[in-house]
Amino acid sequence: MAEGSKVVHGYPHLDTARAAITALHTRLSSDGVRAYASSVAPADVAFADQDDLHLGTQRVAHALVRQLRLPEARMIVSFREMRHAASVELTAGPEYFIELNDRFRRHRRDIGAALAHEITHVLLHRLGLAFPGTRDNEVLTDTVTTYLGAGWLLLDAYREDAVSSQKLGYLTPEEFGYVLAKRALLFDEDPSVWFTSPQAYTAYTKGRAQALGDGRQPPLAAAGWNGRRRYAKDRRDAQQRLAASGQPGPWPPGSTYALEGPAYAFEGSPGDGLRVSFPCPVCRQRIRVPVRGRVRARCALCRTVLECDT
Numbered sequence: 001m002a003e004g005s006k007v008v009h010g011y012p013h014l015d016t017a018r019a020a021i022t023a024l025h026t027r028l029s030s031d032g033v034r035a036y037a038s039s040v041a042p043a044d045v046a047f048a049d050q051d052d053l054h055l056g057t058q059r060v061a062h063a064l065v066r067q068l069r070l071p072e073a074r075m076i077v078s079f080r081e082m083r084h085a086a087s088v089e090l091t092a093g094p095e096y097f098i099e100l101n102d103r104f105r106r107h108r109r110d111i112g113a114a115l116a117h118e119i120t121h122v123l124l125h126r127l128g129l130a131f132p133g134t135r136d137n138e139v140l141t142d143t144v145t146t147y148l149g150a151g152w153l154l155l156d157a158y159r160e161d162a163v164s165s166q167k168l169g170y171l172t173p174e175e176f177g178y179v180l181a182k183r184a185l186l187f188d189e190d191p192s193v194w195f196t197s198p199q200a201y202t203a204y205t206k207g208r209a210q211a212l213g214d215g216r217q218p219p220l221a222a223a224g225w226n227g228r229r230r231y232a233k234d235r236r237d238a239q240q241r242l243a244a245s246g247q248p249g250p251w252p253p254g255s256t257y258a259l260e261g262p263a264y265a266f267e268g269s270p271g272d273g274l275r276v277s278f279p280c281p282v283c284r285q286r287i288r289v290p291v292r293g294r295v296r297a298r299c300a301l302c303r304t305v306l307e308c309d310t
Helices: 014-034 053-067 108-127 134-147 152-156 173-187 198-214 225-243
Strands: 074-080 086-089 095-101 165-167 265-269 273-279 286-290 294-298 305-309
Touching: 014 134, 014 173, 053 074, 053 108, 074 108, 086 108, 095 108, 108 134, 108 152, 134 152, 134 173, 152 173, 152 198, 173 198, 225 265, 225 273, 286 294
Parallel strands: 074 095
Antiparallel strands: 086 095, 265 273, 273 286, 294 305
16 A cells, blocks of 8 residues: 555556466466456445445445455454554465554544455465466455456545655556456456546556557557558568578477567467467467468467458
8 A cells, every 4th residue: 555655657567467467368268257247336236435344345245245255255354553554364264354554443434445355365275376476476365456447546546746645565556557457358348437536547547558459469469550560571581581491390399499579479480470479459479370370370278259360
């Protein structure tokens, strides 16, 4: 929780967030991810000042348990002075104990955001999904919270002006916007209408632009002119190197030619020809297709069908 301190912007955790999206698709499968097609509704996590603190907190917690599809998970929430926004005791269940920072007694509108992150820790614990290291694991938690329909609350908790600032979670505001936009593109949502924070809306639009760029990288057919021109040059270079190898058969393992581009790589052998691999714009799983012009590829992980011009 960053309160009053300078908020970090940009995309310092983007690679980890992308890896988290891939890991989530791998663990849940395409059908499992699509079971979360609806985000938690603003009315279900709204918290008015006149609401009873503990009853309201339990109501919001139950709504998030349902959103994250955690049956038989009962959350017992308490408040105390602490450095972080919240913490959760991960046990075998069926009861889980969450502690929230005492400041949320006064800032009740953000209780849902804090609970969403902690309840996602419970989900990941049950799934056995984790990244090594505290930082990467917390980025994983923020990413999964957002991708499964509860993380818009975390972005909406971001507020910043000339004299004060607040942000919950480990992702930057723009990274929250990126992951939220990836979800919105998958499920055809418009989460921008749920924001109460104007700064959250701005961060979402920036993150959305970054997410849209994932679908405009070559060899995808939707790539822009500059990308296509760069790709054609890289492909020509790869073809020349392959033709100049002078070896009669397939190259031994480990000696195939690979050219790293912004998002794609070429590999091949004299016997098999040239192939290009690139990340799926939805789940970031790498896809490998032959270089032969217009092809249609299906991602084996998320089952997205992609139009490519290789």
